[in-house]
Ligand SMILES: O=C(O)CCC(=O)C(=O)O
């Protein structure tokens with residue numbers, strides 16, 4: 001059982017003390033102007049008491065093969081908190097012994113949940129790739145602005161010689177040991193991208209972020225837990241929440257691309273968007289509903305790998321920097337489980353909490369979901385599946401450092417399509 005769920009554990013008692021200390025001076029009505037989205041975020045973020053998961057959709061419970069993973073984790077929700085519908089899924093990978101399933105959620109048309117879509121072996125491959133191959137030059141990470149990262153990559157350096165000292169970019173002030181180089185991903189409010197605003201977007205200046213003066217020289221081992229994100233494909237400028245089309249686009253790593261294309265081609269989109277009530281959704285954009293063509297036109301070209309330590313959260317936000325406003329966003333969960341909130345087009349819509357476990361995929365698509373508010377208020381500590389932990393039967397010694405890192409980590413690979421297939425952004429003017 002996760003220590004935070006066990007009232008006799010030190011962690012539980014510490015969370016209780018902290019809770020009493022921080023809430024004793026609250027005035028009545030402190031939460032009256034919170035939006036429904038904010039209320040849900042606060043609920044699942046709470047360290048004490050541990051959040052009640054009775055409203056959390058947990059589709060892994062429908063799969064007998066996952067019962068030991070669920071029991072071991074301790075945290076669980078329910079499979080019937082909201083109405084879901086199983087939809088058709090072509091099993092593109094017939095060699096996969098497990099029967100994959102896909103579900104839509106009534107109330108959020110365009111959301112598809114695919115529990116356990118990624119096999120255990122592919123989960124390991126994606127973790128290896130995310131850390132070893134992807135989170136390094138030329139793909140930008142949150143640490144690049146502040147540190148001279150080794151060109152061979154931080155993770156390979158850590159594996160090879162964990163004591164290597166990594167120097168900060170700015171001369172550091174020996175003030176506090178804390179640093180603002182990791183912490184939450186900063187979220188900026190931006191206008192939705194569209195073909196009409198593209199040239200304006202392209203000419204908006206994107207100042208480079210200033211290196212932190214608080215960054216201290218740290219060993220590779222100390223820096224690894226501060227890795228928070230790595231860009232995929234088009235370079236994303238966090239300060240303006242705009243893609244930087246002046247920078248060369250990187251290829252989407254083949255292991256990510258393969259899973260995304262497989263998932264989009266496997267889903268029976270007719271089951272998602274073909275019913276009369278969903279078909280009448282407007283706001284598909286100038287070309288109207290194009291889901292029938294996704295099998296051919298879907299081509300991921302951007303995204304982000306998020307690395308969450310168990311205390312990290314991701315505030316509610318909308319991903320609207322992509323020109324394609326309805327094409328599928330594929331989101332893969334690896335490692336520790338999380339509570340994912342997904343609501344509507346404003347924060348005033350109460351979100352649906354979904355428990356996402358390792359290997360689960362969600363797809364956000366269409367006008368009601370692709371630009372819906374969503375966030376991750378909680379990583380559920382102690383939920384790493386045994387097959388990703390230390391001493392697994394596939395462990396030939398090489399997996400051990402990955403297992404140790406993953407013990408307190410959730411990785412999310414979040415892949416989007418910025419441009420419609422065939423759209424040529426043309427030569428840059430900036
Ligand atoms: O970690 C997740 O599940 C969601 C991440 C996300 O929403 C994002 O990267 O924009």
Ligand SMILES: [Fe+2]
Pocket residue numbers: 317318319374
């Ligand atoms: Fe997002």
